[in-house]
Amino acid sequence: MNSVARNVPETESHRGMGLTSDEIDSIFRPQFPLCRLVLGVSGGPDSLALLYLFHEWTKRVGWTGDILVATIDHGLRPESAAEAQQVGERARAMGLRHVVRTWEGEKPSSNIQAQARAARYRLFAQEMASIGADALVLAHHLDDQAETFLDRLTRGSGVYGLGAMIGDDSGGPEGLRIMRPFLEVPKSALMDALRARGIPWVCDPSNYDPAYKRARLRQIMGGLAEEGLTSQRLADTARRMRRAREGLDYCCRSILNAHLVCHPAGPVRLPWNSIGDPPEEIRLRLLAHLILGVTGQQAPGRLAKLEGLLFTLEAHERVKQTLSGAVVQRQDDTLYLWKEVGRTPPAVCRVADLVAAAQANGRPAIWDGRYHLGLEGAGFLNSDVVIGPLVRAPGPRDGLTLPSDFPVAAFACAPAFWDSEGLLYVPDLFQMRGSEAAYPLSLKRTGLF
Numbered sequence: 001m002n003s004v005a006r007n008v009p010e011t012e013s014h015r016g017m018g019l020t021s022d023e024i025d026s027i028f029r030p031q032f033p034l035c036r037l038v039l040g041v042s043g044g045p046d047s048l049a050l051l052y053l054f055h056e057w058t059k060r061v062g063w064t065g066d067i068l069v070a071t072i073d074h075g076l077r078p079e080s081a082a083e084a085q086q087v088g089e090r091a092r093a094m095g096l097r098h099v100v101r102t103w104e105g106e107k108p109s110s111n112i113q114a115q116a117r118a119a120r121y122r123l124f125a126q127e128m129a130s131i132g133a134d135a136l137v138l139a140h141h142l143d144d145q146a147e148t149f150l151d152r153l154t155r156g157s158g159v160y161g162l163g164a165m166i167g168d169d170s171g172g173p174e175g176l177r178i179m180r181p182f183l184e185v186p187k188s189a190l191m192d193a194l195r196a197r198g199i200p201w202v203c204d205p206s207n208y209d210p211a212y213k214r215a216r217l218r219q220i221m222g223g224l225a226e227e228g229l230t231s232q233r234l235a236d237t238a239r240r241m242r243r244a245r246e247g248l249d250y251c252c253r254s255i256l257n258a259h260l261v262c263h264p265a266g267p268v269r270l271p272w273n274s275i276g277d278p279p280e281e282i283r284l285r286l287l288a289h290l291i292l293g294v295t296g297q298q299a300p301g302r303l304a305k306l307e308g309l310l311f312t313l314e315a316h317e318r319v320k321q322t323l324s325g326a327v328v329q330r331q332d333d334t335l336y337l338w339k340e341v342g343r344t345p346p347a348v349c350r351v352a353d354l355v356a357a358a359q360a361n362g363r364p365a366i367w368d369g370r371y372h373l374g375l376e377g378a379g380f381l382n383s384d385v386v387i388g389p390l391v392r393a394p395g396p397r398d399g400l401t402l403p404s405d406f407p408v409a410a411f412a413c414a415p416a417f418w419d420s421e422g423l424l425y426v427p428d429l430f431q432m433r434g435s436e437a438a439y440p441l442s443l444k445r446t447g448l449f
């Protein structure tokens with residue numbers, strides 16, 4: 001995570017001439033030792049500035065990585081296809097590859113911006129997979145950051161949410177690594193840079209449509225600035241929140257490293273009274289980390305619900321609750337957490353399909369967001385072997401021994417391998433004897449633990 005503030009000072013160049021070479025260098029250099037990138041370029045001023053300034057920088061410093069410029073045509077405005085083509089012409093004129101991906105199918109009648117965004121990241125993920133890209137580079141800038149901060153305030157976020165966007169985020173949508181080199185650069189500086197180069201841009205009218213919350217927030221920001229609440233101030237506070245978040249994460253990691261017991265098949269337990277009496281914010285973050293760790297999710301859900309859960313756990317010595325796909329049980333002084341079977345149990349899929357898709361995409365094979373599959377032994381597996389939650393494995397369970405130091409229910413979502421003859425392997429719980437005694441696939445947890 002690139003947490004160090006890279007304050008680009010408000011110099012003359014920001015106000016009129018665009019960014020200087022030194023400023024452009026300080027924006028890109030710390031972030032781009034990577035070699036394969038997808039640049040998300042819509043044709044608006046921010047992402048066009050990304051396209052031109054990044055290309056200019058790569059030429060100047062002799063950066064030789066691979067760039068694919070991607071435009072997503074959401075098909076929501078009649079001009080969008082022509083605008084996407086125009087981005088393609090510009091990219092090709094610079095000698096860069098460009099691809100247009102279209103959001104196909106019927107468009108939803110409500111929540112359209114969120115759905116378009118989800119579709120956009122799905123399409124970006126496919127394009128990244130096609131070239132084995134290290135990261136997706138987006139043109140979010142300081143004013144976007146300030147809007148995100150305000151938006152999170154309206155949702156009652158705490159330290160984590162108010163940290164807003166991260167410059168180098170390995171936990172983006174679709175699990176993508178997202179780089180945001182302009183996060184501390186004001187939009188006005190990007191527009192000035194385009195003007196200084198005589199580059200025209202298109203405007204998406206939905207950016208100003210008061211039907212959308214983002215546009216409304218943008219409008220009220222003018223008034224807030226008059227009271228001193230400028231984009232710069234809001235973005236500065238977001239950066240301080242990220243710093244606080246890193247401090248909290250650091251404390252949580254030390255506590256978990258010292259006290260957490262993880263079973264390789266999924267559940268975890270924490271002796272709650274042995275962690276001392278850390279402040280409430282740390283206890284909350286510990287709970288959030290544990291939920292993310294056992295569920296394989298990226299975000300722990302709403303803060304108010306997490307606060308409610310902590311309150312309940314601390315008020316009762318024996319209690320069991322669910323939150324964000326995790327079961328959390330307190331039994332005297334021990335907390336147990338595991339993944340809930342719930343309405344959406346982990347998928348059952350053929351290991352061969354999972355491995356083939358991962359190899360084709362140049363990405364690691366991951367099951368249920370929780371486990372990396374080591375692929376070394378994949379070739380030795382029968383093609384009908386599947387992986388799924390233990391609770392779905394067919395046939396008898398002879399030989400499967402559940403440990404007595406976790407609740408039995410905690411193993412329902414354990415990763416299990418089976419074929420038409422029955423269960424083959426569950427980490428630390430079951431290993432089929434005979435020809436497959438040395439099970440050829442290794443499993444490693446993703447995430448925190």
Ligand SMILES: Nc1ncnc2c1ncn2[C@@H]1O[C@H](COP(=O)(O)OP(=O)(O)OP(=O)(O)O)[C@@H](O)[C@H]1O
Nearest residue numbers: 040041042046047070071072073117137138139140
């Ligand atoms: N249609 C598109 N095609 C390619 N890239 C895009 C497109 N729309 C947005 N982007 C990229 O994403 C960045 C952020 O865009 P925008 O601010 O519109 O998205 P957002 O919805 O506010 O952000 P996010 O998607 O992260 O929530 C842009 O600067 C650009 O790099």
